[in-house]
Amino acid sequence: MAELLQSPAGSSFGFGRRQPTDVIRATVTQRAEGEAMVLDTEQLAALDALANSTLWALGQGHRQDPAGRHLYLWGPPGRGKTWLLGAYFDALPTERKKRMHFHEFFRELHARARDASRAALERLDAGPPSAGPGVIPATGAARAETRSSAIATAIDSLLGDLDVICFDEFHCNDPGDAMLLSRTLKRIFEHRILLVTTSNYSPDQLLPDEYFHHLIEPTIDLINTQMSVLQVAGGTDYRTLAKASDERSGYATGSIIPAGDTGRMIELGLEIPASHEAVTIKPTTKPIAAKRAADGRFWASFEELCEGPTATLDYLAMVEDYTHWVIDGVPAGDAMSPFGLRRFGNVIDVLYDKDLRLDLVVDGELEPALTLLPPADAARLRSRLAALASRLPSVGR
Structure with missing residues (x-):
């Protein structure tokens, strides 16, 4: 019988005396059987990777090197990536998890960053509480630093105390989002939050416009060094099944x-x-x-x-x-x-x-x-x- 795992300090999860890897594999497999799905070789490989990464995120391996524990699942549309992520997310034995479509995450991030920047700049322009009339306006460098700090605050407020964050449809087509995306991934990795994404694009295909692709290269480097990139490209496009x-x-x-x-x-x-x-x-x-x-x-x-x-x-x-x-x-x-x-x-x-x-x-x-x-x-x-x-x-x- 497997030993009862001890959680990292403050973590919130429970799987009794079963290893989280066993919980994930069994729950997802049973769900597939219940929906008359037969997982193909690549889906099964992705499921194994998901289960093993969960052990790192929620178990004793949390203190180990996180490189390669995060997962980037990519492939053509309709190959079961989103289904697999949903089944995995539902099976995760922790309440400290979040799953968002990437559109939604960036919408919320932009809104929080805008509000945080506005409030921080107003405080900066007002000067310290003791300052009277004639406060010297903040320099451009100070304002830029304030905006940067506000963005970090916005990212941290979205991440909170999560153990796992999952993104559906990870992509980047907007040059303006490229730098923000790099900062977001860095914060996730620094906080040792397990990141799992699905995408229709290999990392090198992100922001394919030749005039702007260089802006996404820091993000691609982060993905390739910190995440395991797995292709899920089975021959069946489930969306085209009548x-x-x-x-x-x-x-x-x-x-x-x-x-x-x-x-x-x-x-x-x-x-x-x-x-x-x-x-x-x-x-x-x-x-x-x-x-x-x-x-x-x-x-x-x-x-x-x-x-x-x-x-x-x-x-x-x-x-x-x-x-x-x-x-x-x-x-x-x-x-x-x-x-x-x-x-x-x-x-x-x-x-x-x-x-x-x-x-x-x-x-x-x-x-x-x-x-x-x-x-x-x-x-x-x-x-x-x-x-x-x-x-x-x-x-x-």
Whole structure:
């Protein structure tokens, strides 16, 4: 019988007299069997790595060198990475754990960093409590140092006293996030919090734009030196497996509808908005003109939502109010601008992660647009479009 493990000081977990590695393996395997899943070789290897890393994070090995204990699971969409991470997270025998979609984490981090920076700069500009009128303004260097310290405070406030943090869909497409990402990983590793991520990108594929890739290289170095990078790329894309209509839910209940097919729209319960329903909403800082935004339903044109100056932070704010989205006027792929295509992918990422219904009214084939994306991005978007109940064979079915 295994000896009862002693937890690191202050850690909060419990697994009786069973090793945490056994708990993780048994629980995840049983869940797979219950869902009629057969874990492939790469999924089983990832499960072993997850179980062993848990022993380091929660057991006596916590004082050992953490290099290689953190895990970066990557591979094409639909290969079971997110399922595996979810099953692992649920099986973790600790309450001090957090799982977040990477979009959500960065949204919260930006908000906390902004608030912390504003408060710190106000204190800096006010001077010490004893200072009277005529306080000398802080120098640029002092203000930069204050902002940097506020960012560290924001990161630490998100991490708290966690034992394990899990990120779904780890990626970086924004040059402005690259430096913040490096700082975040450093803080996680310094606090010896176990980090587990899933991604559709190998580390070297992060921020692939040749003009900005150098900004992500410090993060890539951290991943390659501190994390075990495992590929999960089994031959089955679970998202493309057909399901009966009564088995679909959330995102997968949406459709891709050819423009002008009013019969199909009526069949799906999509009533074209009346002119009096038009409204302008402001989810963050930018107004968005919607054709409908009421009772949990949001309807807007592709031109307004994707070609306008919207951002992922807007979509993340909007999903709190709207659970059914319709985007019409989606142009044929070769008519999309690069920025519109990128925002289109971001909208779909957010709605897929939140498992919210999305209906697309399209003017033509979408496949030509996918050829303009890096291969990993194209595979990701193609898989998510294929998850919709599409009538168009040219988007991945």
